[in-house]
Amino acid sequence: MLKLSPLLNGKPPKSKAESIGVENLIRAMLKKHRTPFMMIRRNILQRQYRRFRHCLPEVTPYYAIKANPHPGVIKEFVRLGAGFDVASGAELKTVLALGASANKVIFANTIKMPDDIILARRRGVRLMTFDNEPELYKLSEHYPRAHVLVRIKVENQGSIVQLSLKFGADPDQAFYLLRKAQALGLTPLGVSFHVGSQSTNVENYLQALEITAHIFKEAERSGMPLKVVDIGGGFPIQYFDNEIGVNFERMVRQIRKQIKLLFEKNVKFIAEPGRFLVGPAGVLVTQVIGRTFRNNKNYYYLNDGMYGDFSGMVFDHCKYEFKTLRRGQKFLSALAGPTCDSFDTLSLNEEIPELYVNDVIYVKNIGAYSSASAVANFNGFCPAKIVMV
Numbered sequence: 423m424l425k426l427s428p429l430l431n432g433k434p435p436k437s438k439a440e441s442i443g444v445e446n447l448i449r450a451m452l453k454k455h456r457t458p459f460m461m462i463r464r465n466i467l468q469r470q471y472r473r474f475r476h477c478l479p480e481v482t483p484y485y486a487i488k489a490n491p492h493p494g495v496i497k498e499f500v501r502l503g504a505g506f507d508v509a510s511g512a513e514l515k516t517v518l519a520l521g522a523s524a525n526k527v528i529f530a531n532t533i534k535m536p537d538d539i540i541l542a543r544r545r546g547v548r549l550m551t552f553d554n555e556p557e558l559y560k561l562s563e564h565y566p567r568a569h570v571l572v573r574i575k576v577e578n579q580g581s582i583v584q585l586s587l588k589f590g591a592d593p594d595q596a597f598y599l600l601r602k603a604q605a606l607g608l609t610p611l612g613v614s615f616h617v618g619s620q621s622t623n624v625e626n627y628l629q630a631l632e633i634t635a636h637i638f639k640e641a642e643r644s645g646m647p648l649k650v651v652d653i654g655g656g657f658p659i660q661y662f663d664n665e666i667g668v669n670f671e672r673m674v675r676q677i678r679k680q681i682k683l684l685f686e687k688n689v690k691f692i693a694e695p696g697r698f699l700v701g702p703a704g705v706l707v708t709q710v711i712g713r714t715f716r717n718n719k720n721y722y723y724l725n726d727g728m729y730g731d732f733s734g735m736v737f738d739h740c741k742y743e744f745k746t747l748r749r750g751q752k753f754l755s756a757l758a759g760p761t762c763d764s765f766d767t768l769s770l771n772e773e774i775p776e777l778y779v780n781d782v783i784y785v786k787n788i789g790a791y792s793s794a795s796a797v798a799n800f801n802g803f804c805p806a807k808i809v810m811v
């Protein structure tokens with residue numbers, strides 16, 4: 423039973439109250455939609471955006487749409503005034519078609535296809551990242567007026583998803599590369615980095631900012647002052663109700679302090695949050711489509727799985743909290759998706775009440791890196807329909 427703390431004036435704690443709200447919402451949506459469906463809650467998108475702006479007022483967020491490119495999500499962030507981080511010509515077209523302005527888009531893939539560079543030029547998306555010399559030659563050929571940020575390789579310690587294994591120049595080379603950009607007629611604007619995704623270790627940011635400040639000093643001394651720092655994404659979210667160790671507010675307070683300590687006031691800061699802005703807004707609602715008893719436990723088969731909206735368990739190394747609308751004594755159980763592949767097993771040790779066919783299993787905080795990487799039609803099963811609420 424839930425124990426009420428006297429500090430809460432008899433009200434249930436916030437997470438409990440929120441769960442009740444979510445469950446009422448699920449019950450209402452079940453009357454209108456077939457499962458599986460994913461609700462994206464607009465008020466949570468707004469809350470996360472405001473939280474980011476409030477805690478890091480000097481840093482302009484460019485939403486990284488790879489986390490969830492659903493048009494409803496992009497439109498909401500256009501409405502809120504966010505910028506956008508895109509990695510391909512197709513993503514670039516998507517955000518512009520949905521109302522983003524070209525001067526608030528960063529083409530943040532350090533390896534770009536020539537056609538996509540030409541598209542960026544035609545559409546006026548000027549700001550981009552790079553981390554190698556051949557890319558500079560490509561840019562100078564197809565988009566000589568591009569504004570470039572050199573992406574440096576930084577520590578990703580403690581981040582769940584590593585993002586410096588494949589991209590990022592050696593910081594020692596950063597200044598040389600920016601000089602080279604200038605020599606080729608491009609405009610060198612600054613430095614970008616990415617500390618890895620779901621990065622709970624603030625040291626990664628603090629250290630990356632220190633390295634960046636050194637590059638800024640070197641450039642200043644050499645008469646090529648830089649103006650923009652892109653601190654990337656990576657901001658973590660809480661996946662489990664009782665999880666500890668994720669504290670965005672505390673983390674960004676330290677980041678903000680470091681920015682003030684190391685950089686002049688006229689330096690412009692941007693960030694590329696993906697997960698942080700959209701993850702908490704997503705609630706996936708599935709139903710049990712079959713059950714059996716094997717290996718001494720209940721096996722429940724759901725109508726969404728590893729190939730669908732749980733694809734983040736593979737690509738994003740993500741773990742989720744599976745919740746049920748049914749209450750009661752909990753038993754060790756296994757959960758699996760609908761396809762014929764044994765790999766489509768979601769968990770072998772969930773403590774959940776006994777469930778029946780058609781019962782609901784839902785997962786909160788699943789808005790990022792879920793539907794985005796789901797396969798369209800493997801074995802004839804489709805990912806969840808996305809419903810903006």
Ligand SMILES: *Cc1c(COP(=O)(O)O)cnc(C)c1O
Nearest residue numbers: 486619620655656694695696697
């Ligand atoms: C994936 C990615 C992001 C978003 O990262 P989150 O951890 O979701 O905030 C931002 N920038 C780049 C370059 C990325 O590859």
